[in-house]
Amino acid sequence: MLRTAIFGAGAIGAALAHRLAERSRVREVLVIDGNRSVAEGKTLDIRQSGPIDRSSVILRASDDSLAAVGADVIVLADDTAKGAWEREPGLVLIDRLRKAGSTAPLVFAGPGQLPLMEACARELHIPADRLVATAPSAMESIAASLVHIETGQTGAALTLVGRPPALVVGWTAVTIGGSLIIDRVPAHRLLAISQSLPKLWPPGPQAIAAPTALIVEGLMLGSRRLLSAAVMLDGEFGVRGRAGLVPVELGNGRVRRRVEPSLSPQERTEATTSLMR
Numbered sequence: 001m002l003r004t005a006i007f008g009a010g011a012i013g014a015a016l017a018h019r020l021a022e023r024s025r026v027r028e029v030l031v032i033d034g035n036r037s038v039a040e041g042k043t044l045d046i047r048q049s050g051p052i053d054r055s056s057v058i059l060r061a062s063d064d065s066l067a068a069v070g071a072d073v074i075v076l077a078d079d080t081a082k083g084a085w086e087r088e089p090g091l092v093l094i095d096r097l098r099k100a101g102s103t104a105p106l107v108f109a110g111p112g113q114l115p116l117m118e119a120c121a122r123e124l125h126i127p128a129d130r131l132v133a134t135a136p137s138a139m140e141s142i143a144a145s146l147v148h149i150e151t152g153q154t155g156a157a158l159t160l161v162g163r164p165p166a167l168v169v170g171w172t173a174v175t176i177g178g179s180l181i182i183d184r185v186p187a188h189r190l191l192a193i194s195q196s197l198p199k200l201w202p203p204g205p206q207a208i209a210a211p212t213a214l215i216v217e218g219l220m221l222g223s224r225r226l227l228s229a230a231v232m233l234d235g236e237f238g239v240r241g242r243a244g245l246v247p248v249e250l251g252n253g254r255v256r257r258r259v260e261p262s263l264s265p266q267e268r269t270e271a272t273t274s275l276m277r
Contacts, residue, residue: 001028002027002028002221003027003028003071003072004026006030006075007032007079008033009038009042009079010033010079011078011205012205012208013031015206017042019209019212020057020213020216020217021049021059025221027058028057028059029060030059030060032065032067032068033081034063035080039061065093065097069101069102073216074104074107075107075212075216076107076108076116077109077110085113086115087116090113091119094120094126104253105130105219105253107133107134107215107216108230111202113135114133114136114243117131117243121241128232131255132230133229135203136229137227138207138208138210139203139245140159140228142200143158143167147174150185151176151184151185153176153177156175157175158174159261161244161245161275162271163245164201165201166198168194170262170267171264172264173261215227215229215250219253219254222251226247226248226259227249227250228245228246228247229245229246229248229255230243231243233246239272242275
């Protein structure tokens with residue numbers, strides 16, 4: 001049915017629900033929050049904007065965590081009553097869903113949820129190809145915006161790898177306007193952009209919602225192109241059992257493929273160091 005359940009009606013969860021409804025590629029969005037009245041109010045706001053956005057997505061609200069069982073994708077965001085789903089509360093919630101029979105892929109949208117995702121793989125033995133984190137994905141568009149400001153052009157194609165906040169840009173393969181960025185921008189200016197990225201972590205709710213919507217849709221419908229997401233690594237960059245941002249191919253409710261992007265030897269060393277932190 002293309003049904004998504006979002007845990008949390010906070011800033012991230014609400015932004016994601018609105019983005020999914022606006023894009024109209026899923027059929028139903030269920031927002032689950034400890035404060036049901038807040039969740040109902042936010043879904044009502046989105047529904048009322050539906051005629052303007054031409055959205056026919058069904059939006060519902062609940063305070064029952066088990067209402068997520070049966071969803072095609074489950075997103076952990078920010079509960080207005082309990083805060084971000086992190087650490088032990090998040091692990092207890094996911095274990096409850098697992099014991100109730102949920103086999104949906106889990107999308108971690110909060111900036112502080114990488115340790116929770118790793119614990120799901122390590123302690124609950126949830127398959128690594130069902131675990132995806134999206135807050136780091138937002139940094140790719142932020143880095144591209146900095147390139148656009150630097151060059152005065154749009155359309156930069158770049159890839160980030162690593163573990164936030166120490167993400168690495170593969171500058172040697174970045175292109176803009178049909179040419180390599182390293183042929184157009186001095187090395188010290190590219191270094192300045194790289195050094196500014198940790199200061200811009202964590203990204204805001206709207207910045208997170210944009211790539212999260214694409215990843216939710218990719219898990220359900222398949223992705224026509226590689227998407228940037230933090231996933232459990234399985235030997236990429238010599239790392240196993242830790243989460244890191246890499247390009248991925250999604251489909252059939254799982255991570256189909258992880259890709260090691262083209263990096264210079266120095267960039268590869270920096271990426272490995274970032275992933276091991």
